[in-house]
Amino acid sequence: MKSITLLTLALFISALLWQSNAINYGVEQKIQLDYDAEEASNDGISATTSISERKVYQEEPIATNRAFDNLLVVQLYTLQNYNNGGSVHDSFGIHFDVNNDNNLTPVDAVKPMNFFENLGINYNGTYLSFESREMPQVNEVYSMYSAGYQSTQYVLKIIVDGLPHTSFYLDDNYANTSTLFENGTSAYSFTVSSSFPLSKATDRFSIRVNAAPSTYTFEDGTWTPENPSGVSTALDDIIVIDGTASLTADTEVKNISIQADATLEIHNVLNLTGNISNLGQLVFVSTATGNGELGTISETTSILGNATVQRYFSNNRSYRMVSSPVTTSTSIRANWQEAATNNTDNPAPGFGTHITGSITDQQNGFDGTVTGNPSMFTVNVGAQTFQAIANTDVNTLTAGDAFLLFVRGDRNIDLNDPNNNASSATVLRTTGSLATGTQSQNFTATDGDFVMFGNPYQSTVDVASVFSNSTNLHTQYYYVYDPTRATYGAYVTVDPSDGTNNFPGSTANQYLQPGQAAQVKVSGNATILFDESDKAPGNFTATNRNPILDNNMLTVQLFTTENYHNNGPGHDSFIIRFAEGYNNLLDATDAVKPMNFYENIAINHNGTYLSIAQREMPQASEVYQLFTSGYQYSEYTLKLTVDGLDSNMLFLDDHATGTRTLLETGDNIYSFKIDVNNPMSIDTARFSILSEQRLGVENSNFLSSILLYPNPIKGNTLYINAPKLNGEELMLSIIDLSGRKIYEETLDCNANTVTIPLNNKLASGVYLATVTHQGEAQTYRFIKE
Numbered sequence: 001m002k003s004i005t006l007l008t009l010a011l012f013i014s015a016l017l018w019q020s021n022a023i024n025y026g027v028e029q030k031i032q033l034d035y036d037a038e039e040a041s042n043d044g045i046s047a048t049t050s051i052s053e054r055k056v057y058q059e060e061p062i063a064t065n066r067a068f069d070n071l072l073v074v075q076l077y078t079l080q081n082y083n084n085g086g087s088v089h090d091s092f093g094i095h096f097d098v099n100n101d102n103n104l105t106p107v108d109a110v111k112p113m114n115f116f117e118n119l120g121i122n123y124n125g126t127y128l129s130f131e132s133r134e135m136p137q138v139n140e141v142y143s144m145y146s147a148g149y150q151s152t153q154y155v156l157k158i159i160v161d162g163l164p165h166t167s168f169y170l171d172d173n174y175a176n177t178s179t180l181f182e183n184g185t186s187a188y189s190f191t192v193s194s195s196f197p198l199s200k201a202t203d204r205f206s207i208r209v210n211a212a213p214s215t216y217t218f219e220d221g222t223w224t225p226e227n228p229s230g231v232s233t234a235l236d237d238i239i240v241i242d243g244t245a246s247l248t249a250d251t252e253v254k255n256i257s258i259q260a261d262a263t264l265e266i267h268n269v270l271n272l273t274g275n276i277s278n279l280g281q282l283v284f285v286s287t288a289t290g291n292g293e294l295g296t297i298s299e300t301t302s303i304l305g306n307a308t309v310q311r312y313f314s315n316n317r318s319y320r321m322v323s324s325p326v327t328t329s330t331s332i333r334a335n336w337q338e339a340a341t342n343n344t345d346n347p348a349p350g351f352g353t354h355i356t357g358s359i360t361d362q363q364n365g366f367d368g369t370v371t372g373n374p375s376m377f378t379v380n381v382g383a384q385t386f387q388a389i390a391n392t393d394v395n396t397l398t399a400g401d402a403f404l405l406f407v408r409g410d411r412n413i414d415l416n417d418p419n420n421n422a423s424s425a426t427v428l429r430t431t432g433s434l435a436t437g438t439q440s441q442n443f444t445a446t447d448g449d450f451v452m453f454g455n456p457y458q459s460t461v462d463v464a465s466v467f468s469n470s471t472n473l474h475t476q477y478y479y480v481y482d483p484t485r486a487t488y489g490a491y492v493t494v495d496p497s498d499g500t501n502n503f504p505g506s507t508a509n510q511y512l513q514p515g516q517a518a519q520v521k522v523s524g525n526a527t528i529l530f531d532e533s534d535k536a537p538g539n540f541t542a543t544n545r546n547p548i549l550d551n552n553m554l555t556v557q558l559f560t561t562e563n564y565h566n567n568g569p570g571h572d573s574f575i576i577r578f579a580e581g582y583n584n585l586l587d588a589t590d591a592v593k594p595m596n597f598y599e600n601i602a603i604n605h606n607g608t609y610l611s612i613a614q615r616e617m618p619q620a621s622e623v624y625q626l627f628t629s630g631y632q633y634s635e636y637t638l639k640l641t642v643d644g645l646d647s648n649m650l651f652l653d654d655h656a657t658g659t660r661t662l663l664e665t666g667d668n669i670y671s672f673k674i675d676v677n678n679p680m681s682i683d684t685a686r687f688s689i690l691s692e693q694r695l696g697v698e699n700s701n702f703l704s705s706i707l708l709y710p711n712p713i714k715g716n717t718l719y720i721n722a723p724k725l726n727g728e729e730l731m732l733s734i735i736d737l738s739g740r741k742i743y744e745e746t747l748d749c750n751a752n753t754v755t756i757p758l759n760n761k762l763a764s765g766v767y768l769a770t771v772t773h774q775g776e777a778q779t780y781r782f783i784k785e
Helices: 006-017 037-042 079-083 332-336 463-468 561-565
Strands: 056-058 071-078 090-096 118-123 126-133 141-147 153-161 166-172 177-181 184-191 205-211 215-219 222-224 237-240 243-247 251-253 255-258 262-266 269-272 276-278 281-284 307-313 318-323 356-358 376-380 385-388 402-407 426-434 439-443 447-454 471-473 478-482 490-494 517-530 553-560 572-578 600-605 608-615 622-629 635-643 648-654 659-663 666-673 687-693 707-709 717-721 729-736 741-748 753-757 765-773 776-784
Touching: 071 079, 071 118, 079 153, 153 166, 166 184, 177 184, 215 243, 237 262, 255 262, 255 281, 276 281, 318 447, 318 478, 318 517, 332 426, 376 447, 402 447, 402 517, 439 447, 463 517, 490 608, 553 561, 553 600, 561 635, 561 666, 635 648, 648 666, 648 707, 659 666, 729 753, 741 753
Parallel strands: 090 118, 090 126, 215 237, 237 255, 243 262, 251 269, 255 276, 262 281, 281 307, 572 600, 572 608
Antiparallel strands: 056 184, 071 090, 071 153, 118 126, 118 141, 141 205, 153 184, 166 177, 166 205, 215 222, 307 426, 318 402, 376 385, 376 402, 439 517, 447 517, 471 517, 478 490, 478 517, 553 572, 553 635, 600 608, 600 622, 622 687, 635 666, 648 659, 648 687, 707 717, 717 753, 729 741, 729 765, 765 776
C-alpha cells in the first residue's frame, strides 16, 4: 500500500470525526431478532424499548466539494449518541486509489485497542483503523472487527465518497441480512445481547463490493452501452424500446421493461431479481439444443404482461406428455393449432401441429381426419384411462395441466391421406401469464393409481425436489414417455434420486423440462407441490444420464429386428437388479410398468408387471417369468445384457419354439418371429428366464468354471459347459443316491460344450455326475424332474 499525502490523511481523519445530524427516518426496515422484551430487560433495557428492530437510515449525500475522494468510512455509535448528536465510539476508513496496492505497509494504521467499544478492519488477523487499497473490485470482501460492546443498541454510520461505479453491501452475519450502501452517507442500526453470543461476535460484519447498477437499452437494433447477454448483473436493468432484442446467454438482471411494439427473446436462462413490465412481447425460445428459461424468482417479483413460451418437438411421429407453463385466455386452437381455419391451413410453417378428434373438419376445433381418431387426451384417474378432450376451440390452457398429445409434426402434414405417415419437427407456442410461486396439483385417487402431472414453470425442475414436498406419492420412480423410443414412443422408468433409467439409449432423467409432463404412482389422494426452489434451469442436455448400472444386473431390451440391425431405437425394456440385502417381495423399490400403446416387455411378478425389479441374488432353479404384448411386426430381437452374476448361469426359455439359450456375460442376442395364427407365438408368457448355480472348483485348472445345465433337467439332454476343456476328451459317470451307476461314457468337448443324450435312462430323482479329466475329478449334484 503506497503512501498518501499528509493533507489527504489529515482530511481523511477529519472525515472519521465528521458527523451529521440530518437523519432521514423515512427509509426504515425492521427485522425481528430472536429475543423478546423480557430478555431485553435482563440486559438492562427497558421492556418498553424495542430491541427487535434493525433500521437503515439514508442521510443526505456527502458534500461533493471535499479535497479527497474514493473513501469508505465506517463509524460506530450507540443509538442514543447517534440520535442526540453525541460522540462516535470508534471508526475506521479505507482510501482507494489506482496507485495504492493491497499489501500491508507502514502507511496502514494498526489499531490500538480501546478499553470499551472497538471497530476496525481485519486484515488477516491484523486490526487496522486506516487502510489504503487499490480501487475496489467486484466480489471483494473487507472483513470488519468489532468488540467491547457496553450497550445493547448501536448504529454503524457508513460514508461513501466518490466511487460512482461501485456499490457496497454491509453483510450482517448474525441478522443474515445484506444492505446496499451507495455514494453518500447512511446508517445501519443493530442490537447486541449477552443472551445471544453470536450477536457480539467479532466477525459479525463485513463489507462486500459489487458493481453499481447499469441500464442496458436496446433501440434501433443496437444495445447501449453493450449487449447484456451474460454481462449484466442482478443490479442492472434492461429496456427494450423497439425491434427484436435477444438474450443469448445465461443472464442476470434486476428489472426488464419491454415497450409496445418491441420484442425480447430469451434463449437461455434468465435470472430475474426484480420485475418485468411487458407492453410488447416476451418470448422464451425453444430449439433442438436448448430452452429459454426463467430461473428462481422471489415472492415479491411482479411480471406484468403475457409471455409466449415455445416448446420444440423433434422429428418423431409420436405421443408426447405435455403441459403449458402459462395460463392462457385464448383457446387451445389459438395456441397449439396456430389459430388455423382448416386442416390444410398452415399459418406459420415450422410452428403448431394438428389436433384431431372429428371426421368433420374444425368441428369442436379439431382438424378433421378420415377416421376422426382423437390425438389429445387427459387422464381419467378413477378409470385409469386416457380420455379424449372435448374440444380445442373453447378450452383454454392452465399452467401445469398435463396432456397426452400425438404430435405428427407441424401443420404441413397432409391429414387427408390416411396412409401418410410423414413427420417433421415443430414448435408449439403458447401465450399467457407465466406461472410463478408455489403451484399445487391435487388428485383424487386410490393406492396404486397412476396420475399425470405437468411442469407448471418455464424452467426445468428437479423431480426429486418436487417429490420431497409432495404427499402420497411412490417417490422411488416416475415415468417419462420418450418419443425417441420404439415407433411411436415408449415409457421410460426413471429414478429421480440420480436420474438413471431402465431404457438404454433414452436420455430421460430427473429433470422435467418446461412444457413436459410425466406420470407417477400414488398411494391415495395426492398433492404434487412445485416450489420456486425446485427449479433447475439449464439442465437441458448436459445432465442426461446413462441407464442404470449395477454390479449384478440383467437388462432386457425388445427391438424389431430391422431396428436392431440398423441401430434404431428399442421398443421396450426392463431391468432386474440383484444384490445381497434386496428381497423378492413386491415393494416400493420395484417399478410397476405403465403399458405402452404398442410393444411391451416386462417382468411378471405374480400378475404385477414391472419395468424395474430388485431381487435377492439368483438361486438355483429360480424362474423369472416375462410378459410380452402388443406386437406390430413379424420379426423381433431381444438384447439381453448380463452384468456380473459370476456365480450364476441364466437361460432364456422360448416356450413357443422349445429352445433354451445360455446367456453369457455381456450382450446376448436372440431373434424370433411372430405368427399371429399361432397362439403360442403371441402368448404373453412366451418367454421366461431360468437361473442355475455356476458349479466349479477353485483348485482345478482344467475343471474350473465347469457348468452343468439345465438343473433341474426336464428333458433327456444334459449339457456341460467346460471352457478349459475345448477339444479335449472327458469321462462322465452318473450314479443315483444308492450308488447305482446309471451312465458312463467318454465324451468330446466341442465349442466349450459337452452334450449328454440320456435317452430316457433317468427316472425322476437326485443324481451325482462326476467329470474326470487327466486324473482330476469333480462331482456335481443335479435333479431330474
